[in-house]
Amino acid sequence: MAELHQSGIDPAMARRNKRVAMAGMFIAVGMVGVAYASVPLYQLFCQVTGFGGTPQTAVDSPKGAIARQMTVRFDSNVANDLAWTVKPAAHITDNIGKVDTVNYVATNYSDKPITGMAVFNVSPERAGVYFNKIECFCFTEQTLQPGETVDMPIVFFVDPELDDNQELDTIKEITLSYTFYASDNEGS
Structure with a gap:
């Protein structure tokens, strides 16, 4: 024991x-x-x-455009704690593989400078891997002065390899959506 x-x-x-x-x-x-x-x-x-609709960041332009066209729609949402309005670009329809530039328009309607950032997503999710951004305001934080309105450009293309994926033959539209938040570094 x-x-x-x-x-x-x-x-x-x-x-x-x-x-x-x-x-x-x-x-x-x-x-x-x-x-x-x-x-x-x-x-x-x-x-x-590109999982979950996350677009790719491209270092180069595509090899060339193809005949198939794609409509890209743009969407924006602003968090309640960010005193900005953000208007998305109108939709565009263009050949897959062609590099396009569109602008979102942001306005700081507060009486102080505000730094914000954007989180993006692509729908449908399975198209995210084919949506490539060359330049985007979303790559860095943006500071807007009181009452300032700015154009925020995006340079992008839809990768022609999307056309090689037969599972994506039915996709005619892609939506690029941004949600804008106050930066974690705000006030520092």
Whole structure:
């Protein structure tokens, strides 16, 4: 029979309990670490693969346009804590592979400078990998002075390889959507 310590607790059982408690603590700390790391890792995964409608960033223009046309619609949403109005460009219809430039128009209607940033998405999601931005206001934070109105350009193309994917033959329209937020660096 196991010897009891003067406190009435079996020393072997106490060691096992301590090991289980330590293992549980390490697991909990590890889960918190994974939770914090998951958001940037997921964003990186989406940017690399185009998963979830994340457009690609292009370093070069496409090789050339093809005959198939695509309509691109533009959408904008502004978070409640950002004192901006943002008007999207009108839709365009153009040949796949042709480089296009459109402007969103943003106005700061507050009495102070405000720095904002935009998060983007493409619908339908499966077209995201084929939507390539060469230049975009969304690559950096934007600061608007009180009452200032600015054109915010996007230079983009739809990759002609979309036409090679037979599963995407039915896609005739792509929507590029931006949600604008106050920058985390606002006021610093």
